[in-house]
Amino acid sequence: MTKTLAPAPDATLPASFDPATATIVIVTYNRSHLLRGLLESIVRMDPKPGHVVVVDNASADDTTEVVESFRARLGSELVYRRLEENTGGSGGFSEGMRVAYELGSEWIWLMDDDVEVMPDGLTRMGVWTPRFKSIQGRRYDYDGSEFYWQYRVSPSLGIPIPFAPADFDASGYREMNSGCFEGMFIHRDIVRQVGLPDPRFFIYWDDQTYGWLASRLTTSVIVNEFVLRRTRELKQWDMGIRHLNASSNAYRYYIMRNRGIMKHYFQAHGAYRPVRYTLGTALTFVKELIRLVAVERTVRGTSNLFRGIRDGRRIAADPTWKTMPALDAS
Template structure:
């Protein structure tokens, strides 16, 4: 976006109204973490108009916890949906986005249950709302340090750029072409154009893909505003200027399988380069081997990488595959 276009947008765009925003949370069997998040929302000033909680078929006391917050969160309207099966983070965020959109929300703020909101977080995000429609704030890690998120994607490779500059200039923002459902703040007009997050991913790559799709419709930015704090400790390998988190067998499987979904989106939009995308897949495989060796100190788990590649080939050949449709028919 040019400086002139950005200036015009900031003049013409309406002022942000907190009550038009919805926080959409996905949770699964972590009622303790969810409690901390809801307590932080209770302390927010200003507050959103709605909080949508998508429960991926939890079997703990999540339902009771949510019901206990209905009066505490007033005047926020709390909407609770318990799904019949675990649809993964991808399915949960797709449903959360759908519910928030149908509520008429102008802004939808997505987050997992393992974060808490900084009290003035919505005000910090809202001040950028007249200028941009796809915004990512910053967050503190579990230990209070500044969390670095890979906000740039190498489009030909289909992978994040691990060492994109972390610093901000006086503008307070940087262009991004990715997304993270742990804090994505997005306008309903962009959602209308690109549709809902794709639940077929189940976990992994779903938010990167959604953020990339958004960046094709609008100027997406990461802003120098700390708005979230992680509340769950994750095993990490300290690489000096960056960290590498521990993973799981399920993640390893979907990391490789879902490369096929990315490939299908790329093909549908005419940006697929088989050689470079194949290199991105090879680099992803290698990164996961490094994660096994240096973070988890094991070689067990490689079979899940191969299984993901195998099942991804089926997706790549599926003649019925279609991208998620836009919501053009829905009320804008």
Template sequence: METPQVPAGDDVAFDPASATIVVVTYNRSHLLSGLLESVIRMDPKPGHVVVVDNASSDDTTQVVESFRDRLGTQLVYRRLDENTGGAGGFSAGMETAYELGSTWMWLMDDDVEVLPDGLARMGDWAPRFRSIQGRRYDYDGSEFYWQYRVSVPLGIPIPFAPADFDASGYREMNSGCFEGMFIHRDIVAQIGLPDPRFFIYWDDTIYGWLASRVTPAAIVNEFVLRRTREIKQWDMGVRHFNASSDMYRYYILRNRGIMKHYYEEHGAYRPFAFAIGTAATFAKEILRLAFVERKITRVGWSNLMKGLRDGRAIARDTSWRVMPALTPTAPQGR
């Protein structure tokens, strides 16, 4: 099935006020506070900041309200009735930003800070691309490596896609990461909102892939974010292998079933290759347990197996439907 292509960009100068930062948070008000402080230091600032609260039980509401009069831009606080995970939070946040009329939506978790000129750096690329990923500094100030390409038949990231940039200043990508995705409303209109049913994991990978099918997508050699939370890692030299959690391990395998439906919908599903990718994903989580967390527990193992079983059930569910495109009558961007 051939997909219509949205032009890569246009000649219209980037207007910072047309951008909305979308932040998803859950019980990490101390990290959220650091991110909002970084927005105060931004120059230029976005037109809006949307904070989606996944039903936090800490003082997140009070922290957000303490920034309302000093953020220097319009703050929209959306508190959800239940924890919908990162996937549900970003789906709700993008829906809000879209309804605000935002032309650009910049997505991020609460455990980053925006560099002061981050929006200007992303805006420099806005006339050329409509799905853009900037770069991040890790917690210790080192360059964070993100796997910006996936093997579609296998449904897994390519571990050692080149990390360096040539004179062009960008590399083509076919994936996405909600820790820094910068996306145009025209693309959101065509591919729809992120699928909240993922809850966590693979949601941004699939969303970035969907975007790359309709417009040229790029990771650009611009450092715009800094991670503010230390994560246990196994340093492999070229890249890091991060620690995970038992909940993540479940969804990593379970959500393969959702991925299958998206690939199948767009004519990209190859059963044998995808099964190899699932086996590789399972093996990767065993390695993560052994070499990063240095333990293989009964709970960790059982969550992997349960994820596999539930993923297969989802994959066999013929009633499953992917997220629809948004209606063309939605508000137009500035």
């Protein structure tokens, strides 16, 4: 994105935003060394959130010990949820959002364990809260470059729009109709209406779908505020301002399978267009083939794409399948 950072709209937090009502939700799995770095960055935050919720997807490393070592240092109430099995990022964020919502959090800030938070991150997000209820900040990549995130999607195709403008004007924000759980900052009113993230995705398309649902209820924005930094290096194909990251067999499977789940959400909200959506599925398949060849230098792994297509069709054809319900008003 743009190389010039827009200053925060105000140097101080608005009176309507209380940092103590915000909760950071972290999902982690067998990456205690990365989680440690994230928790260290939260210790350095000023101001700090009222709560930090760590959802552990049944890690086999020393994640529990790492979390407990920060209990006295965070300056926030720490809530640790260790799940009995790995539910994927989708299940982890669903559980984390549920916990944060039941804590009474006004604002919920979601993030993976492979980022760090800027010390003034909560201030930079908080200054936008009088205007918006679904906010995405920006992040630096592992090498310090500016990460470009595809913040617009085509509902009819069900895929991100890769050529959405990358720069910002004087307003300091752009409207989005997507979402990313690596940095989504969302108000409880929107969570109540949308419901919890769907754990059945396991990984992939879950945050995009959730962000799209949120954008139907409120003006969702990505703001020109750098609030996160990625701490894990990924193999990638650099195409200038755009790039393709390396993937895995699990991602290849779920990126195709979960289009069956997405179809149900688009159908439920009157946005499903069969021909265009099928085209979007084909484009996704081609993109993953390109990723295999250009980034991972192999053609092995295509069987996972075909398995995902097969299982996705079964999900799409299931008449008993229901989308996640809204939460009770509170």
